[in-house]
Amino acid sequence: MPKRYLVLAEGRSGDPHYGKTARGVVRYAPEKVVAVLDSERPGERYEGFPIVGSVEEAMPLGPTTALVGVATSGGRFPPAWRELLKSCIAAGLDIENGLHQRVSEDPELVELASRSGAELVDLRKPPDDLNVPTGANLEVSARIVLTVGSDCAIGKMTVSLELDREARARGIASVFVPTGQTGIAIAGWGIAVDAVIADFIAGAAERLVLEGVERGGELLWIEGQGSLTHPQYSGVTLGLYHGCAPHALVLCHAAGQEYVNDDPRFPMPALRELVELHEQMALIARRAPVAAIALNTRALDEEAARRAVAEAGEETGLVADDPVRFGAARIVDAVLTQIGHDSA
Amino acid sequence: MPKRYLVLAEGRSGDPHYGKTARGVVRYAPEKVVAVLDSERPGERYEGFPIVGSVEEAMPLGPTTALVGVATSGGRFPPAWRELLKSCIAAGLDIENGLHQRVSEDPELVELASRSGAELVDLRKPPDDLNVPTGANLEVSARIVLTVGSDCAIGKMTVSLELDREARARGIASVFVPTGQTGIAIAGWGIAVDAVIADFIAGAAERLVLEGVERGGELLWIEGQGSLTHPQYSGVTLGLYHGCAPHALVLCHAAGQEYVNDDPRFPMPALRELVELHEQMALIARRAPVAAIALNTRALDEEAARRAVAEAGEETGLVADDPVRFGAARIVDAVLTQIGHDSA
Numbered sequence: 001m002p003k004r005y006l007v008l009a010e011g012r013s014g015d016p017h018y019g020k021t022a023r024g025v026v027r028y029a030p031e032k033v034v035a036v037l038d039s040e041r042p043g044e045r046y047e048g049f050p051i052v053g054s055v056e057e058a059m060p061l062g063p064t065t066a067l068v069g070v071a072t073s074g075g076r077f078p079p080a081w082r083e084l085l086k087s088c089i090a091a092g093l094d095i096e097n098g099l100h101q102r103v104s105e106d107p108e109l110v111e112l113a114s115r116s117g118a119e120l121v122d123l124r125k126p127p128d129d130l131n132v133p134t135g136a137n138l139e140v141s142a143r144i145v146l147t148v149g150s151d152c153a154i155g156k157m158t159v160s161l162e163l164d165r166e167a168r169a170r171g172i173a174s175v176f177v178p179t180g181q182t183g184i185a186i187a188g189w190g191i192a193v194d195a196v197i198a199d200f201i202a203g204a205a206e207r208l209v210l211e212g213v214e215r216g217g218e219l220l221w222i223e224g225q226g227s228l229t230h231p232q233y234s235g236v237t238l239g240l241y242h243g244c245a246p247h248a249l250v251l252c253h254a255a256g257q258e259y260v261n262d263d264p265r266f267p268m269p270a271l272r273e274l275v276e277l278h279e280q281m282a283l284i285a286r287r288a289p290v291a292a293i294a295l296n297t298r299a300l301d302e303e304a305a306r307r308a309v310a311e312a313g314e315e316t317g318l319v320a321d322d323p324v325r326f327g328a329a330r331i332v333d334a335v336l337t338q339i340g341h342d343s344a
Numbered sequence: 345m346p347k348r349y350l351v352l353a354e355g356r357s358g359d360p361h362y363g364k365t366a367r368g369v370v371r372y373a374p375e376k377v378v379a380v381l382d383s384e385r386p387g388e389r390y391e392g393f394p395i396v397g398s399v400e401e402a403m404p405l406g407p408t409t410a411l412v413g414v415a416t417s418g419g420r421f422p423p424a425w426r427e428l429l430k431s432c433i434a435a436g437l438d439i440e441n442g443l444h445q446r447v448s449e450d451p452e453l454v455e456l457a458s459r460s461g462a463e464l465v466d467l468r469k470p471p472d473d474l475n476v477p478t479g480a481n482l483e484v485s486a487r488i489v490l491t492v493g494s495d496c497a498i499g500k501m502t503v504s505l506e507l508d509r510e511a512r513a514r515g516i517a518s519v520f521v522p523t524g525q526t527g528i529a530i531a532g533w534g535i536a537v538d539a540v541i542a543d544f545i546a547g548a549a550e551r552l553v554l555e556g557v558e559r560g561g562e563l564l565w566i567e568g569q570g571s572l573t574h575p576q577y578s579g580v581t582l583g584l585y586h587g588c589a590p591h592a593l594v595l596c597h598a599a600g601q602e603y604v605n606d607d608p609r610f611p612m613p614a615l616r617e618l619v620e621l622h623e624q625m626a627l628i629a630r631r632a633p634v635a636a637i638a639l640n641t642r643a644l645d646e647e648a649a650r651r652a653v654a655e656a657g658e659e660t661g662l663v664a665d666d667p668v669r670f671g672a673a674r675i676v677d678a679v680l681t682q683i684g685h686d687s688a
Contacts, residue, residue, distance in 0.1 A: 133575060193542060194543040195541055196542050197540075198537060198539065198545045198579065198580045199444065199576075202577075231628075232547070234546070235542065235582045235583020235584070236545075238582040266629050281572070281621070283575055284573055284610040284613070
């Protein structure tokens with residue numbers, strides 16, 4: 001039976017940050033979704049899908065799997081969620097969970113699942129044979145493009161997905177390479193690089209590059225994680241950067257954002273400085289220029305968005321655009337030119 | 345009974361890189377060591393301690409604990425080591441192990457230990473309640489100094505230990521903060537930040553800072569890990585850097601080294617560039633100047649060493665010295681001046 005998600009977004013279906021798994025799957029793998037659960041908004045709609053208030057209400061729609069659609073800081077379950085997970089398992093739904101806290105190692109949930117026949121899958125659980133990178137990342141023939149960003153949760157995954165979609169529409173053997181739980185739920189493969197042993201971040205990234213090539217990718221769009229400038233997640237960001245050995249970067253930035261991590265102690269650097277910082281931090285063996293700026297203009301009206309895009313281009317001397325709002329063509333053009341792709 | 349180490353350096357007692365745990369403990373916690381084991385060099389001496397060829401030979405010297413004194417790339421056990429560990433356990437010795445591969449989760453070793461009463465301790469096993477940093481790292485009153493470096497295994501831990509020793513000799517409430525297995529074996533506390541879940545590197549570093557303060561530290565010397573320029577471990581390095589929120593850095597460098605990780609694809613950047621790179625990568629909320637260069641001149645004769653130190657100083661405009669060879673005083677002076685310490 002093909003997988004059909006009930007997306008659990010309890011209390012968070014209206015939250016752009018903590019509901020990002022729900023939003024990503026609904027937008028980029030809608031064929032897998034039947035409904036979204038949020039008891040605070042039953043009867044409303046979420047990106048075209050019905051919002052149900054309970055598991056019982058969802059069952060007639062035919063879900064096979066309940067997907068934990070929220071992300072929490074630190075990756076723990078809000079206590080109230082346990083009851084929700086238990087009712088999903090009792091109803092016979094499999095669980096897919098992207099938080100650090102594992103459902104497959106929770107005795108109470110495992111016991112419940114053994115009775116209902118449900119499968120408990122932790123999307124963030126890494127392979128157990130990871131190691132440091134071997135250097136094979138520098139030897140594949142595919143071209144590798146990483147999204148980086150000035151903060152968390154500003155759309156690096158979305159940008160990678162949009163650029164991949166545009167490249168595939170042009171007939172390029174392009175593959176989106178998932179590095180986090182939402183990307184894994186969307187694409188059905190990948191490693192959550194933030195959940196591996198710290199020493200093996202770069203090794204996990206290298207393995208993803210090799211798997212992207214095995215999946216037929218000649219152009220790989222690596223989903224970025226965190227930010228070099230983020231006080232909590234920068235280690236993952238740099239390990240991913242060096243381990244995937246990109247030929248070019250796309251720098252994602254939310255227009256007008258004043259602080260990193262919403263913290264006034266962390267004023268946002270200028271775009272030009274961010275470009276320079278990312279280029280200087282490249283793997284010594286493979287310099288990675290920023291090929292374009294992907295500007296998130298969600299908070300702006302149309303006119304202000306166009307102005308912000310123009311300003312970002314002027315400040316950096318690079319192609320800048322909002323690929324979600326205005327289409328991915330210009331950024332894909334800039335990337336293909338940068339990496340010397342035939343179709344450019 | 346106080347802990348007394350038999351340091352296992354089988355086949356590696358002459359190896360400066362892979363024997364670095366053995367070397368560190370023997371040098372900086374000699375009061376805990378009774379002998380070193382290497383069946384390839386029985387009867388020789390290692391930094392003043394006897395080298396024994398077997399566990400049996402060591403037992404009359406009164407060890408309580410066998411310390412795994414080698415580090416391997418990726419942290420796995422060479423197969424031949426299993427037999428050695430088994431003979432230690434059979435002889436009633438506790439095991440302390442700093443490799444990623446866990447002795448405390450190895451069914452065969454656990455079974456053997458349950459019979460002999462030996463304790464199996466994994467120095468790299470992280471606390472299981474880690475999370476992302478809270479921001480408390482920016483609120484402690486202690487001054488924080490991190491060693492960073494241009495490569496792995498060039499002496500960051502040694503430099504931190506030497507600077508701490510010099511500061512304590514001056515009556516400063518100084519604490520060495522261990523972030524790796526060797527430092528933990530030496531100091532008897534700490535977290536191996538390369539073994540935590542990738543998302544929690546910075547959180548682990550923050551916790552170590554708080555513990556250093558609890559232990560009475562007004563000046564904390566954080567043991568650095570890896571290198572921002574290393575293709576395998578840079579993620580750990582940056583997470584540690586941002587999580588410990590240092591007020592100043594001491595940049596460690598091996599004089600004359602041409603490549604990072606002995607890999608010709610990774611030419612070593614100039615010292616001046618390394619200083620700039622590390623200062624640019626500081627946490628936005630707390631800029632961390634490089635206060636001094638700690639030059640490892642092990643490979644040079646006395647005259648060449650003095651010349652290399654002078655050149656490093658001229659190139660960077662900073663105090664440069666080899667604290668192991670020529671004493672730690674000048675670097676401690678430079679650090680105290682940089683951080684505005686009263687005793688400067």
